Amino acid sequence: MVIVEEKCMQSVPPPPYAPNGTAPPPPFPGGHRGAIKLSDLAPHLLLKIVYMMFPQTPGINEGKIERQRKTLCWLSTHLRLVNRSFYIACAHVLRSTYLPAYNSMIRPPYSSDPFPFSSSTSTSSVETLQRETKVLDLFIALKVHEDVMLDDSSLHLEREDSFKDLFDLMQPRSRLEDLVRHYGVREGVVHTNQTGVNASSSSSSIFRGNNSGTGSMSTGKQTSDPAPVPFSSLSISFSPRRVGLVLTASGRKRTIVDVARTRDEKLEVTAKKLARQLKAWLSDC
Structure with missing residues (x-):
């Protein structure tokens, strides 16, 4: 038997909630409020x-x-x-x-x-x-x-x-570009800093310096430590017998290094040759 006292039935409701100035903890980690998305x-x-x-279970439908x-x-x-x-x-x-x-x-x-x-x-x-x-x-x-x-x-x-085009051309070309980045960074002739040197301005200055015909930069002085080329401005022109390193700047493309290769030559060997030739090309800028 449950006895309900009359005074309990006539009790006043609790006071309304009053915030104390501190925000409640977020319902999910990371501060999400409301419904969380998948x-x-x-x-x-x-x-x-x-x-x-x-x-998860075989034999259903197919x-x-x-x-x-x-x-x-x-x-x-x-x-x-x-x-x-x-x-x-x-x-x-x-x-x-x-x-x-x-x-x-x-x-x-x-x-x-x-x-x-x-x-x-x-x-x-x-x-x-x-x-x-x-x-x-x-x-x-x-x-x-x-x-x-x-x-x-x-x-x-x-x-x-x-899959012929993928593995006859695109795969070896892109793999060679990655190897040129690896060996070029090691040689100090390629950089991958996306937030540092501006790619377009850096490449354009190399264009101007190499096109001057004097073997020097715009100041007329030979630089002993040429600035590395941004990797984002480099690409590869690939064929079974010859490989070229292409520099793109201000919408212009120019093959700056060109080396011969044999059909059985490993890409690592070709990449090392390109990195060395790029270093020599930069020294002449």
């Missing part, structure tokens, strides 16, 4: 969610391998494009999955290193200096499409030349 989660949690999108390939295609063509957070998580999964297939396509004597300096789920996965990473991403975009088409129809035939 992309606001920590990178490792978002990556875990992406992994959970893959089929084979597990086919469903996995469809999920990979969906990551590449849809989820990856939602925002930056999803791009990083999807890129991590896609690159890790397709790297063995990519490496199997590398043709001797070429080498490969397509992953960024930090392959973790961070901003470096988007803003990477590693130019071969773009070739890996192009390979993935083509590969996921071909895999799904093969699963959907036995009549689909993968063309033998589908």
Whole structure:
């Protein structure tokens, strides 16, 4: 039996809440207020969610391998494009999955290193200096499409030349650019400082100095320690027999170094020759 006293029924309500000047703690880490979005989660949690999108139990609707390939295609063509957070998580999964297939396509004597300096789920996965990473991403975009088409129809035939341009030209060229960056920084003739020396002004001054015909900078004095070239202004013109180093400044392109190579010459050897020739070219500026 419950006895309710009459005085309790007639008690006045509690006073209204009065803030004491201190803000309540945020409902989520990081200061989020209101509803939190899925992309606001920590990178490792978002990556875990992406992994959970893959089929966990075989035998539902279709084979597990086919469903996995469809999920990979969906990551590449849809989820990856939602925002930056999803791009990083999807890129991590896609690159890790397709790297063995990519490496199997590398043709001797070429080498490969397509992953960024930090392959973790961070901003470096988007803003990477590693130019071969773009070739890996192009390979993935083509590969996921071909895999799904093969699963959907036995009549689909993968063309033998589908990946020819990627691995005959784009892969060795981008890999060579990465190697030139590596050896050029070591030689002190290339820099990767994105916030330091302005790339366009630095390259333009090199253009002016080399075009003066006097072998000196605009001051007329020989510099014993020439300024390094920004890597963002350098690119490679690639062919099986010759390789050129191209400098771009103010919308102008100019081949500043040109070296011969043999078909069986490793890219590392060619990159070292280009770095040495670049050092000599800068000394003459």
